[in-house]
Amino acid sequence: MSVLKTVVWKVLNLPEPRPKDSAPQAEPPQQQTTPSAGAAQWVAAGKRVKAERNGHGTATVATEPKQTTRTPATPWVLQEEKSATRALVTTGRIALWSVVALAAVTGVRSWFWPNEPAPAPPVTVKQGPTYPVQDAQAVASRFAYSYLTWDEADPDQRAKALARDMPKGTDTSAGWNAKGQQTVLLAQPGEVDELGGKRARVHVDVLVSSPGEPSKDKKKAPAPAKRKWVGLEVPVLYTSGRIVVTGEPGIVGVPTSGPSVTDQNTADSDVELSAQTQSTVETFFTEYAKGEADSVTAPGASVPPLPSGMTLQGVQSWNVDQGKGSDRTGTAVVRWQIGEAELEQTYRVELTRVASAAAERWQVAKVHGGTS
The missing domain is CATH 3.10.450.540 (Nuclear Transport Factor 2; Chain: A,)
Structure with missing residues (x-):
């Protein structure tokens, strides 16, 4: 605490306090002058006369008191401050007066230019549909x-x-x-x-x-x-x-055709992987029509079964898109037989590579109708 008090006192440029147990310094003794021999006789005579007037009878010549010499107290000695202390004091004074000046300026400015609250951000109201x-x-x-x-x-x-x-x-x-x-x-x-x-x-x-x-011939059924x-x-x-x-x-009228559209971009085919996974896709679509696709899909995949009555006539084409990694996508064109009718449809099939301790193989993870 004494060090902190000393630093604060120096920052505020105040005189250092006097310790409580220190005695006040004695003033330096005044130099006494010794009277000459002639003057001493006159002093002695004066003392005798004074004694006779007071009725003391014969007066004795007073001897001169012994002169005692007092040792003067040592005055305060100014000690030169170290450079680090002097820099700390200077920095503290600058910081202190800067805070005082800032507080004064801010307070005076607020008297004439009070702080105005910041404008609130604009509120955006979402407009609903203009018509139900x-x-x-x-x-x-x-x-x-x-x-x-x-x-x-x-x-x-x-x-x-x-x-x-x-x-x-x-x-x-x-x-x-x-x-x-x-x-x-x-x-x-x-x-x-x-x-x-x-x-x-x-x-x-x-x-x-x-x-x-209605038919003109009553024996015939009416037109459908x-x-x-x-x-x-x-x-x-x-x-x-x-x-x-x-x-x-x-x-x-009702439009007889849709509007014209730009040609769809066709991805380059990975010929090697397409040939490698051809049998995998054919097996999948065969089981897909039977409602047993889960037996040939990748672990964790779930493909809902097709409606009953669909029989696979064949996978017309299968092309895997160019790419890298263990997840690939390809396009399959499949021909189905539904009753006596046959339909050709397009699917996007996602494959994933499944590895085990013995071997690895590609399996179907997802299937989507159409090419979009």
Whole structure:
């Protein structure tokens, strides 16, 4: 603690404290002058006269007191500070006064320019869909099913079905002459075009079936029913928390082909590995059709079985993509027989190399339909 106090006292540039047990220094004695012989006689005479006046009778000449010499106390001696101590004191003073100056400046600045709180980060609000697309698709599909289904034997059934999705008071029997018969087998909703003002137009693809033309020969059976795809565009409005059909829809055509696409990149084939794993893939697809794929797949793999009734006619082609490592992928073109029909299909098959103490082999880990 004494060392710490000394450092603090030096940093603050204060005089060092006096120890508690130290006696105050005596002032240096004043130099006494010895009177001369003549002066001494006059002093002695004065003392005699004074004694006679006081009634002491004969006075004796006082002898001169012995002079005692006092040893003066040793004054404080200034000791020169070491260079390391002097550097420490200087550094401490600079640091201390820097803190004091910083506190003073900061306090004064805060009087005139108070600290303003940092602006809060902007809040991002995720906007939901501008239109209830799924609700519009559901209502349009149901309406298309009712609209394209009619039976002249029961015309009121169609009118009641249409009333569920049209505004109250709408004449749902209008637009049909109450003749003929048609049934909807499937209604598939498609694109929803927003038109503004909470209005939209929904495209629905509908598969309809109509009875065949009756035969003029009563002994012959009527022609089979005809199936076809038709498109229906339905105008809808979002109001009062639900979707309603605002008017008569329109039948439109269905595309006969898809749009053009760029050629897909085909990976280079690993000819050697393809030949090496050809039998592995053929065995897998044979057991795959039997529902026993787990017996020929890699440990831990799980491949659901195919539907019953599929028989392997052969693996038309098998090519493993170029690559490295113990996991590889290839493309298999397989021909199946389903009843009397034959189908050619494409699969992406993932292989993994399984090693044991005796040997190693490739086994199927996963299988996916298609080439995408």
